Amino acid sequence: MDIGERVAQARADRGLTQAQLATAIGMDRTALAKIESGGRRVTAVELVAISRELQRRMEWFVDETPPALASYRGAQQGLAVQAIDSELDSLVRDAEFVVARSPDLVSRQPDPLPHPSTMEEAEALAVTARRLLGLTSAEPLLDFSRQAAKLGLLIFSVDLGEGADAGTVLLRRGGVALVNGYAHVGRRRLAAAHELGHYLVADEFSLDWRVAASEAQDIEARLDRFARALILPADDLRGRWTSWMGLPDETRRDAAVRAASHYGADMATLARRLMELGLVESGHSEEVRGARTKQADIIEKNLVVRDELAPVSVPxxxxxxxxxxxxxxxxxxxxxxxxxxxxxxxxxxxxxxxxxxxxxxxxxx
Known part of the structure; x- marks a missing residue:
C-alpha cells in the first residue's frame, strides 16, 4: 500500500470526505484526490498536516504494515473492527521499536505450545501457563500485565468503546496484546487471559469479539475455557468454595462475592466456572451470575478492590x-x-x- 492509499484509508477511518480533509488542512480537494490516487506526490509539510488532522503518526503512512496484520486484513477485511485494528497497528509498530532497542524487555519467550483440541487439554494448558508464570495452584493470578510480561507478552489497555474485547499480534520477539478498557475489570482480566492463550500457542494474529460467547468456534471456546481455568484454578476453587459455603450465616451470594474478589473474576465467569466444576447447579449458577458486590461487602468481608488494566495502561x-x-x-x-x-x-x-x-x-x- 502506497502513501496515497494510506491517506485514503485513514481519511475513511475518520469518516471524512476528501473535501472535508482538504478544507481542514488548507489544500485544494483536487490536489488531495491526486495524492490519494497516486497521481501526485505529497510533500513532507502536507503529510505532517494530514497526519495531525487524521490523528495518525507519520510513520503509519510510510512504513510497511506489520506482516501479521497485513495477512489478517487481506483475508478477513469484512470482520475488521476499525478502532482495535488501528490501535493494534500502532502498538505493534511502537513495541517493535522499543523491543529492538531494549534487549532485556523480552528476555523470555516460551516455545509454542500445542493448540488444545479438547476442553481437558485447555485445562492442562492453564496448568502449564501457571507453571510458566511461577504460580502455585493456590495463588490467585494478580497484576496480569506484569505477570504476562515475564513471558514476553506486553498487554496494553485502551478504552475503545463497544466492539472487540481484545487482540494479539506476535512480534519478532514477544507479542503485543490490546485489551479493550471499555469493559469492567473482570472482563478485562478474562480477555487478557484469553490473549495469553493465543500467545502461548503462537497464533500470529487474533482479534476476539466476545470472550466466553464463542461456542461456534471450537478453538475460541477452548481458549475461553483456558482463560477461566487460568484465573480460577480448579482444585483451589473447589477447596475455597466449599470452605466459604460452610461459613455460618453466609449465603451462596456471600461465597460468590468472596470468590470474585479473591480471584479477580467477574460474576458471569465465576458462575460458568462453578458449573464446569460441578460446584453449582444451573439454577444456582444464575444466582451467582446475578450477584453484585456492595460497599458493605468490601468492609465487612475485608475484600480487596482491584482495577487492573484500567485504561490507559501500559506494561x-x-x-x-x-x-x-x-x-x-x-x-x-x-x-x-x-x-x-x-x-x-x-x-x-x-x-x-x-x-x-x-x-x-x-x-x-
Missing amino acids: QAYAQAVLKLYRSETVTADRALGLLRGSFDRPSLPDLLPAREDEIWEVTS
Whole structure:
C-alpha cells in the first residue's frame, strides 16, 4: 500500500470526505484526490498536516504494515473492527521499536505450545501457563500485565468503546496484546487471559469479539475455557468454595462475592466456572451470575478492590524501557509520550541531566 492509499484509508477511518480533509488542512480537494490516487506526490509539510488532522503518526503512512496484520486484513477485511485494528497497528509498530532497542524487555519467550483440541487439554494448558508464570495452584493470578510480561507478552489497555474485547499480534520477539478498557475489570482480566492463550500457542494474529460467547468456534471456546481455568484454578476453587459455603450465616451470594474478589473474576465467569466444576447447579449458577458486590461487602468481608488494566495502561516493564530510552536521549520527549500512549504527561517524565562540558566539546569539536 502506497502513501496515497494510506491517506485514503485513514481519511475513511475518520469518516471524512476528501473535501472535508482538504478544507481542514488548507489544500485544494483536487490536489488531495491526486495524492490519494497516486497521481501526485505529497510533500513532507502536507503529510505532517494530514497526519495531525487524521490523528495518525507519520510513520503509519510510510512504513510497511506489520506482516501479521497485513495477512489478517487481506483475508478477513469484512470482520475488521476499525478502532482495535488501528490501535493494534500502532502498538505493534511502537513495541517493535522499543523491543529492538531494549534487549532485556523480552528476555523470555516460551516455545509454542500445542493448540488444545479438547476442553481437558485447555485445562492442562492453564496448568502449564501457571507453571510458566511461577504460580502455585493456590495463588490467585494478580497484576496480569506484569505477570504476562515475564513471558514476553506486553498487554496494553485502551478504552475503545463497544466492539472487540481484545487482540494479539506476535512480534519478532514477544507479542503485543490490546485489551479493550471499555469493559469492567473482570472482563478485562478474562480477555487478557484469553490473549495469553493465543500467545502461548503462537497464533500470529487474533482479534476476539466476545470472550466466553464463542461456542461456534471450537478453538475460541477452548481458549475461553483456558482463560477461566487460568484465573480460577480448579482444585483451589473447589477447596475455597466449599470452605466459604460452610461459613455460618453466609449465603451462596456471600461465597460468590468472596470468590470474585479473591480471584479477580467477574460474576458471569465465576458462575460458568462453578458449573464446569460441578460446584453449582444451573439454577444456582444464575444466582451467582446475578450477584453484585456492595460497599458493605468490601468492609465487612475485608475484600480487596482491584482495577487492573484500567485504561490507559501500559506494561510496567515497557514503560521502564521507554523511560530508559528517554534518559539516554535515544527518543525525544514527544516520542516518549507517544510510546507511553498517554499514560504520562510531560511533567511526569524524568529530568535529564545536563551534558558535561567534555561531552559538549566532543560534539562541537
